[in-house]
Amino acid sequence: MSYKFDFEFLAERWPDFVAGAWLTIQLTVLAIAFGFLVGTVCALARVYGGPVLRRLVGAYVETIRNTPLLIQIFIVYFGLSSLGLKLSAEVSAVLALTINMGAYTTEIMRAGIESVQRTQLEAADCLGLTRFQTMLHVVLLPAMERVYPSLASQGVLLMLASSITSQISAEELTATANLVQSDTYRSFEVYVIVAVVYLALSALYRLGFWAISLILFERRRRLGTPL
């Protein structure tokens, strides 16, 4: 069977794709940022918190990591709405993606925090660093530096996974593809275009993570050696 590619619709519909990609970026950058905050706080709670707090965080992490993202999104969007809390599709998407990102980040950051040796904390104590200074400079930043590749990958994974928020009518990139496809019937072409856009977004996100790493990890920037 011979198939004739026809990208003519692109001349008219490219603003739709740009709008879709822009919403994907907005949704996922917010979710990655909030998810990172949630995950870091939860990781600290899981390592240093009391038994009750540790179990609570553990339950959160296991629940989210062992249920499908689509179900989590449906619960936030349809479930909360049934209870009377009406969130728009976009807000629901950010909320659900944040909750999801938070759980994975918790485990990644926990691994980093646990990799900081006791002797480092003792040295910080000897140098007279305050509790806050110790947390920031001796625990969190080195921990983050060690697990940074995993964090960056998780961020990119979340961006790709955000495509299923099209199911709750968030008009992001995949939803745009479905819409254009259903108008033009050029399904193959549309999904090829969207795949390329996602590929470009992934590259953009990795570039972004790399730039952030340059700003955050001063020691590595100066010495150029891994921790």
Place this chain on the structure above:
Amino acid sequence: MKKRTLLRLVAGAALVPSFGLSAHADTLDEIKKAGKIRVAIDTAIPPFGMTDDKMQPTGSDVDLARLLAKDLGVQLEIVTTTGPSRIPMLQTNKADIVVSTLSITPDRAKVIDFSVPYADHPSVVAGLKTLQIKQLSDLDGKKIAVVRGTTQDTDLTQKAKGAQLVRYEDDATMALAVASGQVDLLATARSLLPAISKKNPARTVEPKITMQTNWLAIGVRKDEPKLLAWVNDWVKTNLKNGKLAAIYKQYHGVDIPTDELLAKTGS
């Protein structure tokens, strides 16, 4: 391997005298040769396509496909599909025909062929009983749920520019959005309203505006004159003998306008 090649040669030779050297395979012949017809049906549009309590496909489109396969003398293979992927299924040869609440539209007719219509299909804007909606201009600034890529989506995008369309992937998700209170208005087929109201009786919806009456037809790939002719004859025969009307009545509780449909088929 050898046997199959031989069979193909024989089958090919048999075709030559009646049709000359045809450049591409004919789907009707392929269906008969395979002994089965692949029919794309969306099983998430009650009462056209749905699953019963034993998880078996059922509904008026499913029964129609069963009857069609029986009359053609082949097995029925149901290829489940969704609204947006119905036509791509046909274009990419994942199905032989589409029987999936497919309304005839000029846009669609550019890429696939339609049989003569087998049922009517009015689409409406419906909403909660408490809402005062009389005409399309009443929809300005309101959120209306639609299924992406349906005729209601296309229609409202053009006619109700002031309204905010909220697009879902299938009827089930749209119905859930209405039942859970995400939206109070929706544009859909009239046939769907009872099922949506049943999900949450406190949020029963009623038809507000009839947008247009569509005509449902069986979708066939382009350039399949033999298959299309057979399907057309089959629809006409079963409209006349009342079998299609009986299927529709059983699942929808309303009669199809048989006379009007027959008038449209030109017989």
